[in-house]
Amino acid sequence: MKNNKVVSSLAEAIRLSGLKDGMTVSFHHHLRNGDHVLNMVMEEIAQMGIRDLTVNASSLFDIHAPLLRHIENGVVTHLKTNYMAGGIGRAISSGILADPVEFRTHGGRPSDIELGRTPIDVAFIAAPTSDPMGNCSGKYGKSACGSLGYAFPDAMNARQVVVITDNLVAYPMLDWSIPETYVDYVVAVDAIGDPSGIVSGTTRITRDPVGLVMADRAAQVIRHSGLLKDGFSFQTGAGGASLAAAKYLRDIMLREKIHGSFGSGGITGYLVDMLNDGCFESLMDVQCFDLKAVESIRTNPRHQEISASHYASPSARSAVVDSLDVVILGATEIDTDFNVNVHTDSNGSIMGGSGGHSDTAAGAKLSMIIAPMFRARMPIITDRVKCISTPGRDIDVLVTQGGIAVNPKNQELLLRLKDAGLPVVDIHDLKEMVERTTGTPAPAREGGRVVANVIYRDGTLLDTIRSVPAK
Amino acid sequence: MEIIKRAIAGTLESSDAYVEIEPGDSGIRCELESVVEQQFGDSIRRLAEEVLADCGVKNANIRITDRGALECVIRARIEAAVMRGKGE
Numbered sequence: 001m002k003n004n005k006v007v008s009s010l011a012e013a014i015r016l017s018g019l020k021d022g023m024t025v026s027f028h029h030h031l032r033n034g035d036h037v038l039n040m041v042m043e044e045i046a047q048m049g050i051r052d053l054t055v056n057a058s059s060l061f062d063i064h065a066p067l068l069r070h071i072e073n074g075v076v077t078h079l080k081t082n083y084m085a086g087g088i089g090r091a092i093s094s095g096i097l098a099d100p101v102e103f104r105t106h107g108g109r110p111s112d113i114e115l116g117r118t119p120i121d122v123a124f125i126a127a128p129t130s131d132p133m134g135n136c137s138g139k140y141g142k143s144a145c146g147s148l149g150y151a152f153p154d155a156m157n158a159r160q161v162v163v164i165t166d167n168l169v170a171y172p173m174l175d176w177s178i179p180e181t182y183v184d185y186v187v188a189v190d191a192i193g194d195p196s197g198i199v200s201g202t203t204r205i206t207r208d209p210v211g212l213v214m215a216d217r218a219a220q221v222i223r224h225s226g227l228l229k230d231g232f233s234f235q236t237g238a239g240g241a242s243l244a245a246a247k248y249l250r251d252i253m254l255r256e257k258i259h260g261s262f263g264s265g266g267i268t269g270y271l272v273d274m275l276n277d278g279c280f281e282s283l284m285d286v287q288c289f290d291l292k293a294v295e296s297i298r299t300n301p302r303h304q305e306i307s308a309s310h311y312a313s314p315s316a317r318s319a320v321v322d323s324l325d326v327v328i329l330g331a332t333e334i335d336t337d338f339n340v341n342v343h344t345d346s347n348g349s350i351m352g353g354s355g356g357h358s359d360t361a362a363g364a365k366l367s368m369i370i371a372p373m374f375r376a377r378m379p380i381i382t383d384r385v386k387c388i389s390t391p392g393r394d395i396d397v398l399v400t401q402g403g404i405a406v407n408p409k410n411q412e413l414l415l416r417l418k419d420a421g422l423p424v425v426d427i428h429d430l431k432e433m434v435e436r437t438t439g440t441p442a443p444a445r446e447g448g449r450v451v452a453n454v455i456y457r458d459g460t461l462l463d464t465i466r467s468v469p470a471k
Numbered sequence: 472m473e474i475i476k477r478a479i480a481g482t483l484e485s486s487d488a489y490v491e492i493e494p495g496d497s498g499i500r501c502e503l504e505s506v507v508e509q510q511f512g513d514s515i516r517r518l519a520e521e522v523l524a525d526c527g528v529k530n531a532n533i534r535i536t537d538r539g540a541l542e543c544v545i546r547a548r549i550e551a552a553v554m555r556g557k558g559e
Contacts, residue, residue, distance in 0.1 A: 346507070346510065347509055375539070376485050376486050376506055376507065376538060376539025377486070377507050377510075377511060377539040377540065377541060378507060378510065378539065437541060438541060439511060439514060439542060441507070441510030441511060442509065442510050442511070442513070442514075444509070444510075445509060
């Protein structure tokens with residue numbers, strides 16, 4: 001009888017999983033920049049002498065820098081991810097991998113896993129609490145991270161599934177996220193992560209006056225979009241100006257007694273406040289960003305955990321993003337055709353990724369980019385972005401402190417905002433206005449060889465990223 | 472105008488520039504480190520020479536550490552460094 005899946009060590013679990021040269025391992029990123037699991041697994045794999053692996057990680061943070069050594073040593077030869085922080089990104093941009101990184105989206109990744117396009121041999125699930133049979137959850141334990149949304153497709157489709165936990169509890173663990181039916185082995189370790197890097201204590205809204213002006217404008221755009229009425233649904237990122245926009249939106253919703261249906265995405269305390277204030281009926285949560293969100297998903301039945309597929313998969317029968325009214329998104333660059341770059345910085349070096357950017361932009365009725373006119377002298381608006389992360393056809397409006405540019409494809413929105421007396425400008429004029437302040441930047445240098453392919457949510461190649469010499 | 476002592480102006484904050492100037496004896500020597508070198512490096516070097524010429528400085532070593540400052544900011548930082556370096 002198989003009534004205990006707990007194995008004595010991580011090395012033993014890897015051995016039992018049958019991991020061999022050339023296979024694919026996967027990781028999820030709910031422990032964010034506090035994650036110890038990817039590093040401890042890859043270190044163990046390297047010591048066992050297994051090589052030529054593909055790492056499929058939903059996101060990579062700078063805490064995962066030891067991965068660069070495994071790349072140099074040939075332990076890892078292929079990377080698939082949806083987001084890569086700047087430290088890892090610089091190394092990839094300098095060309096340390098022979099084959100290009102495959103960037104997907106938070107919806108495209110689970111879709112491709114489920115369709116068998118990117119099979120996983122062994123999935124390693126960082127679980128803040130698990131029982132000996134692998135019923136596990138992110139809601140409890142010293143390393144609690146809340147939702148385990150991105151780990152679901154890995155657990156449900158990998159050939160072998162290893163749960164790694166630092167809080168092993170008696171069977172059965174109720175209120176599981178991932179059930180034992182998918183889990184092969186359970187490993188108990190001292191710490192799966194560093195709580196201070198897993199969730200922020202509190203996420204704060206910006207105090208920068210420019211950010212507050214943009215946020216106020218963003219809320220006004222939503223108010224006059226025709227979408228802000230009972231049943232309204234909304235998503236925003238955790239950036240300072242986006243959160244400030246959520247706060248202004250909340251004030252409008254409370255004042256005008258508007259009862260929305262749901263907030264979605266990566267959830268912060270601000271969305272939790274909106275839920276508790278009655279702005280929304282529910283929250284659909286694929287990832288928690290702060291302690292308040294973790295507390296809420298643990299205690300409030302109207303705060304619902306969703307899988308990555310349920311969140312954003314284009315091949316699911318439907319996903320949450322398909323029912324979104326408004327999403328507020330960021331950009332490192334946007335061009336005059338409204339294409340958005342969130343993959344590279346102004347020198348072309350990788351420092352991000354789509355995450356759910358293009359999924360929510362494709363699904364939402366109103367996709368808004370909120371960004372300052374320039375950052376450290378670099379204009380936000382260009383003739384052509386260095387990398388297309390989200391195609392311009394899915395973006396409706398750009399909000400900056402200097403004016404609001406509406407994509408000409410959305411004439412209805414343009415008329416509504418003009419009627420409301422909001423400062424609407426043509427994006428070409430806005431670009432000129434910015435360059436009168438910053439000067440016109442010299443054209444970007446040609447990059448070297450292709451270091452990353454940006455794969456759209458439907459599996460097609462959207463753009464490529466070329467190498468940048470390391471400083 | 473003559474630079475008679477080392478002087479500084481500005482900060483290393485984002486969107487500012489940190490300017491150091493010191494006496495020199497072989498014309499203007501300019502060193503630039505900028506986060507927007509690729510996009511604005513040449514224009515910043517031209518600006519530095521222009522501002523120093525406007526101030527009547529013929530000999531000086533100037534080092535600019537630029538964190539993405541607008542042109543007006545860099546100009547002000549250079550002028551401030553010159554005023555402090557000319558001594559009284």
